Each structure stands twice: as C-alpha cells, then as structure tokens.
Amino acid sequence: MHSYTGLSQPEIVVGLDLGTTKVTAVVGEVDGDGITILGVGNVPCRGLRRGVVSNIEWTVRAIREAIDAAQTMAGVEITTVYAGIAGSHIRSHMSDGVCAISGREVTAHDLERVLEGARAIPVDADRMILHALPREYIVDTQDGIRDPIGMSGVRLQVRVNLVTAATSCVQNVIRCVERCGLNVADVVLEPLASSYAVLSEDEKEIGVVVIDMGGGTTDMLVYADGGIAHTSVIPAGGNNITSDVAAGLRTPMGEAERLKRNYGCALGRMIGDDEEIEVPGVGGHQARRVPRQLLGNIIEPRAEEIFREARRRLEDAGLVHQVAAGVVLTGGSVLMEGMVESAEEFLGMAVRLGFPVGMKGIVQLVQGPQYATGVGLVQYGAEHLAQAAARGGYHDLYEDSLEPEPAPARRGKSGLWGWIKDAF
Ligand SMILES: Nc1ncnc2c1ncn2[C@@H]1O[C@H](COP(=O)(O)OP(=O)(O)OP(=O)(O)O)[C@@H](O)[C@H]1O
Numbered sequence: 001m002h003s004y005t006g007l008s009q010p011e012i013v014v015g016l017d018l019g020t021t022k023v024t025a026v027v028g029e030v031d032g033d034g035i036t037i038l039g040v041g042n043v044p045c046r047g048l049r050r051g052v053v054s055n056i057e058w059t060v061r062a063i064r065e066a067i068d069a070a071q072t073m074a075g076v077e078i079t080t081v082y083a084g085i086a087g088s089h090i091r092s093h094m095s096d097g098v099c100a101i102s103g104r105e106v107t108a109h110d111l112e113r114v115l116e117g118a119r120a121i122p123v124d125a126d127r128m129i130l131h132a133l134p135r136e137y138i139v140d141t142q143d144g145i146r147d148p149i150g151m152s153g154v155r156l157q158v159r160v161n162l163v164t165a166a167t168s169c170v171q172n173v174i175r176c177v178e179r180c181g182l183n184v185a186d187v188v189l190e191p192l193a194s195s196y197a198v199l200s201e202d203e204k205e206i207g208v209v210v211i212d213m214g215g216g217t218t219d220m221l222v223y224a225d226g227g228i229a230h231t232s233v234i235p236a237g238g239n240n241i242t243s244d245v246a247a248g249l250r251t252p253m254g255e256a257e258r259l260k261r262n263y264g265c266a267l268g269r270m271i272g273d274d275e276e277i278e279v280p281g282v283g284g285h286q287a288r289r290v291p292r293q294l295l296g297n298i299i300e301p302r303a304e305e306i307f308r309e310a311r312r313r314l315e316d317a318g319l320v321h322q323v324a325a326g327v328v329l330t331g332g333s334v335l336m337e338g339m340v341e342s343a344e345e346f347l348g349m350a351v352r353l354g355f356p357v358g359m360k361g362i363v364q365l366v367q368g369p370q371y372a373t374g375v376g377l378v379q380y381g382a383e384h385l386a387q388a389a390a391r392g393g394y395h396d397l398y399e400d401s402l403e404p405e406p407a408p409a410r411r412g413k414s415g416l417w418g419w420i421k422d423a424f
C-alpha cells in the first residue's frame with residue numbers, strides 16, 4: 001500500500017466520480033500509513049452524456065444524494081471534493097519547459113519553475129490546461145530522468161503531457177459541485193484517477209495502457225518510459241452496447257441492459273451453440289427464446305470497434321511497442337464475459353482486469369472496476385496533499401505557479417470556479 005509520509009495528521013479526502021450512468025462519492029482518511037475508505041455513496045444519474053454534464057439539475061441532485069449517503073456512512077462532514085472529468089473535448093499533447101540551474105543542485109522549486117515553463121503555451125480561448133503531467137526530465141544531456149531533485153547541471157528541461165479541456169465543460173462540473181455547497185479541490189481527468197487505483201508501480205515503469213470502459217465513454221491513458229505519454233477519450237461505451245442490444249433484439253432499453261448484464265458476452269465464439277435466452281417483447285409482443293449467440297453477435301462488433309479504435313490511437317501515438325505490461329481494463333463495462341479475450345484479440349496485447357487496490361477500511365464497497373475512478377480520485381487527492389505538505393504547505397504551491405494549482409484544504413469560498421472567473 002502507498003504511504004503518504006508527508007502528512008503530519010490524518011486528512012479526509014473525498015473523490016467525486018461524475019459518470020454517465022452514476023455519481024459516486026468515496027470518502028477516504030489519509031495518513032502516513034495509507035488510505036482507509038470510510039464511506040461511499042453511489043446514485044444512478046442521467047445528467048451526463050458521453051462524460052459531459054448535459055443536465056445540471058439532475059447532476060446536482062445526484063451529487064447531493066451521493067454526498068449525503070457517503071457522509072452519513074463515514075460520519076464526517078464533507079466540504080471539499082476532487083471531481084472527475086472526461087469527454088471527447090479532452091486533448092493532450094507534448095510540451096517542453098526549460099529553466100537554468102547554473103551548476104547547482106536541482107530543488108523542488110526548480111521543478112515548479114520548469115513545469116510553469118511547460119504550461120506557458122498558448123491555448124485556445126475556450127480551453128484550459130487541466131494537467132501538466134511530467135513524462136521525463138532532462139538535466140544537460142542526460143535524459144529519461146524520473147526525479148531530478150539533488151542532481152547538478154546548468155540546464156533543467158521537462159517534457160510534459162499537457163492535458164487540456166473545454167473550459168465550459170470544466171465550469172459545468174464545478175458549478176454542479178458548488179451548487180451543493182461544496183468546494184472543488186481539483187478537477188481530475190478520469191482515466192488518470194482510475195490509473196491511480198488499478199495500476200502497479202511496476203506496470204507504470206515498464207509501460208502500460210489503462211482503458212476505462214464506462215457507460216458513455218472509453219477513456220485511455222498510457223504510461224511509457226515511466227511517465228504519462230498519451231491520453232484520449234473514445235466517445236462510446238456500455239450504453240452503446242445496450243442500445244445495440246435493444247435495437248437488435250427489439251426489446252426495451254431496460255430489458256436490453258438486464259440481458260446484457262446477465263447473458264452478454266463480448267466474443268461470440270465463447271458462447272455454446274445450444275445456449276438460449278428469453279427476450280421480453282416490446283409493444284405487446286410475446287416474449288421469445290433466441291440463441292444466446294445472437295446476443296453475442298450484437299455485442300461483439302461494438303466491443304471490437306472500441307478496441308480497434310484504441311489500438312489505432314496507440315499506433316498513431318507511436319506507443320504500441322512501449323507498453324510491455326500490456327493493457328489493464330477497468331470501468332463497469334469490463335464486467336462482461338469475454339471483454340478480456342476481445343481486448344486481447346483486437347488490441348493484440350496482453351490484457352488483465354483492473355480492480356481498485358491499495359486501501360484499507362470498507363473496501364468491499366468499492367471493489368468493482370466501476371469504482372476505479374472514485375477510489376483513484378481519493379488516491380490522487382492523497383498524493384497531492386502529501387506532496388504539497390512535503391513542499392511546505394499548499395500556500396506556496398498556490399502562489400508559485402502561473403496557473404494556480406488549487407489548494408485542497410484551504411481553498412476559499414470562491415474555489416476553482418472563482419479562479420476560472422477571474423481568468424476571464
Ligand atoms: N455485469 C455487467 N456486464 C456488462 N456491463 C455492465 C455490467 N455491470 C455494469 N455494466 C455496464 O457498465 C457501464 C457503467 O460503467 P461505469 O459505472 O464505469 O460507467 P460511468 O462511470 O457511469 O460512465 P463513464 O465513465 O462513461 O462516464 C454501463 O454501461 C453498464 O451497463
């Protein structure tokens with residue numbers, strides 16, 4: 001389990017996953033020994049489409065219910081959350097930052113300076129930088145450095161993966177959370193959060209792809225050479241599979257969802273010839289028995305399409321041969337039989353399922369792959385609190401960066417939203 005030694009006292013960290021099918025709040029207590037899960041609230045929500053808020057009222061209601069349930073279970077009052085964001089408005093590209101270190105040792109302050117440099121590039125007026133994720137540091141001519149603190153040289157360079165988002169989409173997430181009387185500590189890319197929950201350090205070191213197949217989107221994040229090399233969002237997920245089943249078997253969406261969960265299989269050839277399922281009729285038509293193979297034949301092409309698209313994006317990014325640990329699948333949709341086999345076939349890589357790991361407490365409530373993002377948001381928050389504490393408090397972090405990092409525990413009333421408003 002990860003330890004957060006920088007923290008002098010236990011802190012409550014809350015992850016809020018705004019998914020296309022559900023809102024999940026996860027309450028964790030973080031101390032030097034790691035994370036203890038204290039409470040979880042999970043509420044179905046239809047306020048998002050393809051990972052983006054489309055109905056504020058519905059989303060606000062679901063957030064309230066999820067937070068209420070989580071804080072009742074945890075017995076703590078929730079004031080601040082780390083919120084997730086996804087959607088096809090997310091883009092990422094590489095950027096470099098450079099600063100002079102004039103022959104002395106690299107300090108934490110130099111890292112902040114060089115990261116500022118990498119963030120100081122023009123972005124479209126309607127977009128904002130969500131993360132600057134270091135991929136490697138270069139001191140003079142030595143590249144591939146993970147942690148340059150303490151090394152000496154004259155020039156420090158960083159290569160970052162700069163993740164940008166549509167400002168309006170970020171604003172809507174923050175607006176929904178603040179309408180519930182909560183502060184947003186940070187808005188975090190959902191597959192980045194999921195990767196915190198399901199990947200091992202070894203996998204990150206040798207290169208790995210995490211694919212989070214939720215209801216509305218399939219999110220990818222690639223670690224290569226020890227850093228984050230690529231992220232992208234495929235605008236299709238489990239809801240598309242359900243729609244395909246509803247149309248293909250001419251049955252209502254609710255029944256299609258049930259059939260998918262109970263009998264679905266992502267690879268037709270894994271289904272026996274003699275297996276049958278009962279399909280309820282729509283509009284007064286009688287229920288009928290059909291071969292389960294038929295259900296498989298409807299699901300397989302959609303799963304294939306998503307995995308082929310993921311493979312294409314990896315090829316375009318030139319990363320296929322840099323992910324020796326293969327693929328880790330997470331998100332609710334990978335609970336379906338045959339997903340691992342389908343992914344192996346169409347991605348052409350080794351694949352395993354990713355369940356949230358690395359916590360104590362009531363872990364049985366957040367064990368499924370659909371909780372990877374919520375749990376990962378807590379782990380992300382814990383890491384940032386510990387790093388900020390090690391650097392001497394949140395205040396410094398806030399003042400020193402060009403784009404202020406949000407200050408988790410001390411954020412004022414105006415919050416991240418206030419900062420966005422100020423920026424315009
Ligand atoms: N046993 C199962 N078999 C197949 N699919 C399942 C199963 N359980 C859940 N799902 C599917 O998982 C999807 C929901 O997954 P998840 O909770 O990860 O999505 P989300 O976070 O709400 O959405 P997104 O991340 O796309 O915004 C739904 O499409 C649901 O049908």
Ligand SMILES: [Mg+2]
Binds near residue numbers: 018019190215
């Ligand atoms: Mg999700």
